Amino acid sequence: MLTALARLAVHRARTVLVVSLLAFLGLAGYGAGGLAELDLSRWNSPGTESVRAGEVLREEFGTGNPNVALLVTARDGDVDSAATRRAANQLQREVEKVPNVTDTTSYWQADSPALRDSDGRRGLLLVRLEGSATDTRDQLAELSPRLTRTAAGDAVDVRVGGQEEISRQVGEQARTDFLRAELFALPAITLLLILLYRRTVAALLTVAVGLLAVIGTLAGLRAIAQFTEVSTFAANLALVLGLGLGVDYSLFVISRYREERAGGHAQQEAVARATVAAGRTVLFSGVTVAASLSALLVFPFFFLRSFAYAGALVVLTALTGAVILLPAALSRWGDKVERRSPVRHSGLWHRTALGAMRRPVLSGIGVLAILLLAGAPLLGLRFGLPDERTLPEGASSRTTSEIIHRTFPAEPTDTVHLVLRGAAPEPKAVASYAAELSRIPGTFQVDAPTGSYREGQRTGAPGQSGLTSPDGRVRIALVPTQQAMYGNVPSFVDHIRTTESPTPSVLVGGYPAETTDFRATLLDRLPLAAGIVLGATYLLLFAMTGSILLPLKATILNLLSLSVMFGCLVWVFQDGHLSGLLGFTATGSIEPSIPVLMFCVAYGLSMDYEVFLLARIKEEYDRTGSTRPAVAEGIRRTAPLITAAAGILALSFLSYASGGVLFLKELGIGTALTILVDATLIRVVLLPVTMRLAGRANWWAPGPLRRLHDRLRKSSALPPESGREDFTPPSSRELSTRR
Numbered sequence: 001m002l003t004a005l006a007r008l009a010v011h012r013a014r015t016v017l018v019v020s021l022l023a024f025l026g027l028a029g030y031g032a033g034g035l036a037e038l039d040l041s042r043w044n045s046p047g048t049e050s051v052r053a054g055e056v057l058r059e060e061f062g063t064g065n066p067n068v069a070l071l072v073t074a075r076d077g078d079v080d081s082a083a084t085r086r087a088a089n090q091l092q093r094e095v096e097k098v099p100n101v102t103d104t105t106s107y108w109q110a111d112s113p114a115l116r117d118s119d120g121r122r123g124l125l126l127v128r129l130e131g132s133a134t135d136t137r138d139q140l141a142e143l144s145p146r147l148t149r150t151a152a153g154d155a156v157d158v159r160v161g162g163q164e165e166i167s168r169q170v171g172e173q174a175r176t177d178f179l180r181a182e183l184f185a186l187p188a189i190t191l192l193l194i195l196l197y198r199r200t201v202a203a204l205l206t207v208a209v210g211l212l213a214v215i216g217t218l219a220g221l222r223a224i225a226q227f228t229e230v231s232t233f234a235a236n237l238a239l240v241l242g243l244g245l246g247v248d249y250s251l252f253v254i255s256r257y258r259e260e261r262a263g264g265h266a267q268q269e270a271v272a273r274a275t276v277a278a279g280r281t282v283l284f285s286g287v288t289v290a291a292s293l294s295a296l297l298v299f300p301f302f303f304l305r306s307f308a309y310a311g312a313l314v315v316l317t318a319l320t321g322a323v324i325l326l327p328a329a330l331s332r333w334g335d336k337v338e339r340r341s342p343v344r345h346s347g348l349w350h351r352t353a354l355g356a357m358r359r360p361v362l363s364g365i366g367v368l369a370i371l372l373l374a375g376a377p378l379l380g381l382r383f384g385l386p387d388e389r390t391l392p393e394g395a396s397s398r399t400t401s402e403i404i405h406r407t408f409p410a411e412p413t414d415t416v417h418l419v420l421r422g423a424a425p426e427p428k429a430v431a432s433y434a435a436e437l438s439r440i441p442g443t444f445q446v447d448a449p450t451g452s453y454r455e456g457q458r459t460g461a462p463g464q465s466g467l468t469s470p471d472g473r474v475r476i477a478l479v480p481t482q483q484a485m486y487g488n489v490p491s492f493v494d495h496i497r498t499t500e501s502p503t504p505s506v507l508v509g510g511y512p513a514e515t516t517d518f519r520a521t522l523l524d525r526l527p528l529a530a531g532i533v534l535g536a537t538y539l540l541l542f543a544m545t546g547s548i549l550l551p552l553k554a555t556i557l558n559l560l561s562l563s564v565m566f567g568c569l570v571w572v573f574q575d576g577h578l579s580g581l582l583g584f585t586a587t588g589s590i591e592p593s594i595p596v597l598m599f600c601v602a603y604g605l606s607m608d609y610e611v612f613l614l615a616r617i618k619e620e621y622d623r624t625g626s627t628r629p630a631v632a633e634g635i636r637r638t639a640p641l642i643t644a645a646a647g648i649l650a651l652s653f654l655s656y657a658s659g660g661v662l663f664l665k666e667l668g669i670g671t672a673l674t675i676l677v678d679a680t681l682i683r684v685v686l687l688p689v690t691m692r693l694a695g696r697a698n699w700w701a702p703g704p705l706r707r708l709h710d711r712l713r714k715s716s717a718l719p720p721e722s723g724r725e726d727f728t729p730p731s732s733r734e735l736s737t738r739r
Contacts, residue, residue, distance in 0.1 A: 002279045002323065006272035009327030016328035024212055027219040034222035035178075038232040040133040040171050041303040048517035053509025056419050058130075060469045063103045065510055066126035067136065069162035069413045070095070070147060071400050072106075075155055078120040079107060083155035091147075091158065092125055098143060100136070103128035105464060112452070112463030114410040114445050114479045122407060129164060137168035144168075148396075161400030162413055163511060166388050169397050170661055171232055177659035178236050185243055185655040186211075189648055193247070196644055202254055202337035205329050209321035210246030216317030217242050217310055224309050231306035236664055237601070240656070241314045244605075244649035245289065249282040249322035251645050252612060254337060257330055259637075261338045271330045279323040281615040284544050285608045286315040291536035292604030295529040296597070299522060307597055311604070350636040356685045357628060357692040364689040367681050368560070374677075375563030377570040384589025385489055385515045392583065392660040410444035411485045416478040416496060416510040422503040424472045429502035431458070434476055436499055442484025442492045447477040480512065490516045519592050526596060533600060537607050544611065545618050546709035548701050553690050554614070557682050558606045565602055565674040566595060573666050582669070584662050594663050601667070602674040605649065606682075609642050609675075613683050617691075627698055631688045639684055646679030 009016060044051050057064045072091065074084040088108045096104055107115035107123035115124040129136045144160045189210070193203035217238040221230050256278035260270035293311025296304045330337065356363040388401035404411075418437075420430075427450050434448035439456045446453045447463040464477050484492050493516040497508050534555055541551035569590060572578050576586030617634030624630055653675070656668030691698050701709065 002276045002283070003272075005279065005323050006275040006327065009275060009324065009331050010268045010271055013328040013331040016324060017332065020212075020325045020328070024215065027212075027215045031215050031217075031219035031222055034218045034225070035175065035232065035235055037222050037225045037230075038235060038306075039225070039229045039302070040137055040167060041229070041231055041301070044514040045518045045521040046300050048514075048521060049507055050509045050513035050517045053417060053419050053507035053513065056507060057417055057475065057509060060419075060471070060473055061466055061475055063466050064128055064130075065163075065415070065417070065514075066103070066105065066128050066413055067162055067164040068127040068129050068140070068160065069165075069400070069404065070125040070127065071122060071159040071161060071403060072125055073122045073157045073159075075157060079116060079123040080120070081155075084123075087155040088123060088125065091156075095125065095127055095147070098129075098139075100130045100139060101127055102130045103466070110463050112412075112445070112447075114408075114412045114463060117404075117407040118409060119407065122403070124404070124408070124412060126412060127162070133164075133167065136164050137171060140165055140168050141172075159396065159400040159403070161388075161397045161404065165397040166391065166401065169395050170390055173391060173395070173660040174233055174236060174664060177656060177661055177664055178239060180659065181236070181239055181652075181655035185240070185652045188651060188655075189243060189247060192648055192651070197254075197337070199337050201333055205326060205333075205337065206247055206250035206254065208329075209250045209318065209326055210243040212321040212325065213242035213246040213314050213318040214239055216320075217313040220313040220317075221306075221309060229302040229306075230309060231303045233303070233664075234306035234310040236656070237307055237667075238310045238314060240652040240668070241311065241601075242318065244652045245286070245314055245318040245608075246321060247648050247652075248608065248645040249285070249318055250326055251641055252282055253278045253322050253326050254330070255641055257334065258338050261334070267334045268331060271327050271334060274330070275323060275327045277619075279327075281612055282319060282322050284540060284615065285611040286319045288537050288540050288607045288611055289604035290315040291540065292533045292600050292607065295532040295536075295600055298525050298529050298532065299596075300525075301518070301522075301593070304593060304597060307600070311601075350632055352684050353632045353635040353639075353688045356688050357631065360689040360692045363685055364693075367685045367689075371560050371564055371677070371681065375560070375567040377568075377575070378563055378566040380574070381566065381570050381595075382574065382589040383519060383592045384587060385485075385512075385519075386591045386663075387587065389585045389587050390662045393585065395660075405482055405486075409481065410479045411482055412479050414480055414485050414511050416480065416493070416508060416512055418476040418478065418496070418501075419507040419509070420474045420476070420501060420503040421505040421507060424474060425502040430474060430476075433499075433502050437476065437478055437496065440478075440492070440495050440499065442481055442487065443478055444481045445479045447479070449474055485512070490519060522592050522596065529596065529600070533603055537603070541607075541610070541614070542701075542705070543709070545614055545699075546701055546706060547699050548705070549694060549697055550614060550691075550699075553687075553694070554607065554610045557686055557690070558603055558610065558678070560686070561606050561674050561678040561682050562599060562602055564677050565598060565670045568673050569595065569598070569666060569670050572669070573662070582657065582665065584665060587662075590666075591663065594666055598667055598670050602671050605671065605675055606678040609646065609679055609683055610687075612642055612645075613638050613687065621699065627691060627695060631691050635684065635688060639679075642679050642683060646675045650675045 054064055072088050074081060077084060085108050088106060092104055092106050095101055104125065104127050106125040144165060147160055148158055190203060190207050193206050194200055197203050218235060221234055224230050253274055257270050257274035260273045265273060290312050293308050296308040299305065388398040391398040430448050431450040434446045434450065434453045435456045437443060438446040438453040445463060447467060449462065449467045451458045452460050452463045467475055478496065489512050493513050538551040538555060541554055573586065574588060574590050579586050613634060616638045617630050620630035620633045621627060650672035653668045653672040656664045659665055
C-alpha cells in the first residue's frame with residue numbers, strides 16, 4: 001500500500017495536490033458549522049435505575065428533577081414581606097408561561113424550609129425545563145438573561161443557577177477555550193516549526209497537514225452527528241490532537257526524506273523511500289493511538305464515545321496528510337525543505353543512551369525512583385461529582401450556586417426521588433418509611449403524601465406537590481443537606497436504596513442517584529476498556545517488532561509515565577497545589593470520567609513515541625544484528641525528533657492550561673506532562689536500560705509467532721537504492737524479495 005502511495009506521490013503529484021486542496025476547502029466549508037451541531041450531555045447512564053426512575057416521574061407524575069434554580073433575594077425586608085412575596089409570585093407566573101417548563105416549585109408556594117436561606121433574605125424558585133441537554137441549554141441562553149432582568153426595579157433581585165445553567169455555561173466556556181487555544185496554538189506551533197526546520201516551506205507543509213487533520217475531524221464529527229449524538233467537547237480534543245499528530249507525522253516523514261537525500265538518493269527516490277520507511281512507522285503509530293481511544297466505545301455515554309470518534313478521525317486525516325499529501329508536496333518542492341535537518345542528530349542523545357547502558361542498574365533505579373515519587377500522590381485519589389467549580393470564579397451560575405451552598409441549609413436542586421412500585425401502600429406504612437428515610441445521615445427533609453419529616457418526626461404538610469400520581473402511585477422526595485452533597489454521595493444514595501420500603505421495589509432517581517449510577521457504570525466498564533487498550537497496543541507492537549518481550553516492557557514503561565500524570569492530577573487538581581497560579585478552585589476529588597479519558601489519550605500518545613523509537617531501533621538491529629549499537633543509533637537519530645515532536649504536542653495541549661473549564665485544564669496539563677516525561681526519562685533512559693539488560697531476549701519469539709511476523713513484515717521493506725533521478729517506485733513483488 002505504501003509503495004503504491006509512493007508511486008502516486010511521485011508520478012501524480014500535481015493531481016494529488018489539486019485534489020487535496022479541493023478536499024480541504026470542501027471539508028473546511030462543511031466543518032465550519034460543525035460545532036453548532038454537536039451536543040451537550042448529562043451525567044446519566046442509559047438503562048440504570050436512576051434513568052428508569054426519571055422516566056416514571058415524567059410519564060406518571062408529570063415531574064422530574066428541577067434543573068434550573070432561580071435565587072430570589074429581597075431588596076428590603078425578608079422573603080416573607082408582602083412586596084417580596086408579590087414579586088416572587090409574579091416571577092413564578094412568568095416562568096410557568098415559558099415553553100417546555102413542566103413544573104415549578106417555590107418557597108412562597110410550598111412554604112418549605114429547604115427553599116429558604118438561614119437569614120430569611122433569600123428564597124428559591126425551582127424550575128423543571130424539559131428537553132434534551134442541547135435543547136434546554138439553547139433555550140436557557142435566551143431565557144437566563146431575561147429572567148435575570150425581570151426584577152430590575154422591583155422588590156427582589158434574581159439570579160439564575162442550577163445544573164442546566166451550569167452545564168450551559170461550561171459548554172460556552174469550552175467553545176471560548178477552543179477558539180483561544182486555536183489562536184494561541186497555531187501561530188506558536190508555526191513559529192516553533194520555522195525555528196526547528198530553518199525552512200519556512202517545511203514548516204508550512206507541516207502545519208498544512210495538522211490543519212487538514214483538524215478540519216477533516218470537525219467535518220467528520222458533523223457527519224457522525226447526523227446519525228448519533230456527538231459531544232461538543234470532542235472538538236476540543238480534535239484541535240490539540242489534530243495539530244499534534246499532524247506535526248508529529250510530518251516531522252518524521254520530512255526528516256526521513258532529508259536523511260535519504262543526505263544519503264545520496266535522488267529527489268523522487270528519496271520521496272519514495274521516506275514514504276515507505278517513515279510511512280510504515282506513522283501507520284503503526286496512528287493505529288496505536290486510534291486503538292487506545294477506541295476503547296472509549298465500551299462506555300454507554302456519548303460524552304466518552306465522542307472522543308473515540310474524534311480520535312479515529314484525527315488519526316485517519318493525519319495519516320492521509322502525512323503519506324499522501326506530504327509526499328506529493330515533497331515531490332514538487334522537496335528542494336525547498338532539504339537543506340537542513342529539522343532536528344540535529346545531537347551527540348547528547350547518543351552519549352546519554354550509552355551512559356545509561358553502561359550503568360543500567362544505577363541509571364534505571366534513579367529514574368524509576370523519580371517516577372515513583374512523582375506518581376505517589378495517585379494513592380490518595382478520590383472520586384467525586386462535578387459541580388459549579390468546573391467553571392472559573394465569577395461565572396454567574398457558579399456565583400449563584402456558591403450563595404446557595406453558603407446560605408441555605410439544604411440542597412433542594414439535588415432532591416432524591418423515590419418511586420414506590422407495586423400496589424399502593426397504606427398511608428401509615430408510607431409515613432413510617434418516610435420517617436425512617438429522614439433519619440439517614442445527610443437528610444434535611446423528606447416529603448411524602450402523608451407530610452414532611454425531619455429526623456424521624458413529622459413537621460407538617462408535604463413540602464412539595466404532586467407526590468401522588470393520578471392512578472394512586474406514590475413518590476417521596478428526599479432533600480439532602482449541603483454537607484451530604486459535598487461528602488460521599490454514592491454511600492448516601494446506597495443508604496437510601498437499602499432502606500426497607502413498604503412496597504416490593506423502589507426506583508431511586510434524581511441527580512445524586514444519576515451521578516452515582518454513572519460512576520458505577522464507568523467503573524464497571526473500566527477493566528474492559530483498559531484490557532482493550534493494553535491488548536491492542538501489545539499486538540500492534542508485536543506486529544512491528546516480532547518480539548514478545550518488547551511490547552510487555554513498553555506497556556510497563558507507559559504505565560510508569562501515566563502514573564506521573566495521575567500523580568499530578570491528584571497533587572494539583574484534587575489537593576489544590578498551584579491552584580492560584582493555574583486559576584482554578586480545587587474540589588478535593590476528581591470526576592471519574594476524566595482519568596479514564598486521560599488514560600486513553602495519554603497512553604496512545606506515549607505508545608506513539610514508543611513506536612517511533614522501536615521502529616528505528618529495529619531497523620538498525622536488522623542491519624547490524626547487535627542490540628546495544630542499534631539502541632544507541634536508534635536513539636541518536638530518533639530521540640531529537642521525538643523530543644521536538646513531544647514539545648510541540650505538549651504545547652498544543654498546554655493551550656488549555658489558561659482555559660476556564662476545569663476538566664479541559666486537567667486534560668491539557670496532565671497529558672502535556674505525560675508526553676514530556678515519556679519523551680525524556682522513559683525513552684532516553686529507561687528504554688535503553690531495559691533493552692541493555694534483556695540483551696538478545698529483546699528479539700525472541702516462539703517459532704510460529706516468529707514465522708508469522710516474518711510474513712507480516714515482508715511488504716514493509718525499503719525500496720532498493722537506485723541512485724537514479726527518474727526513480728520509479730518498485731512493485732510489491734519486488735519489495736517482497738528483500739528482507
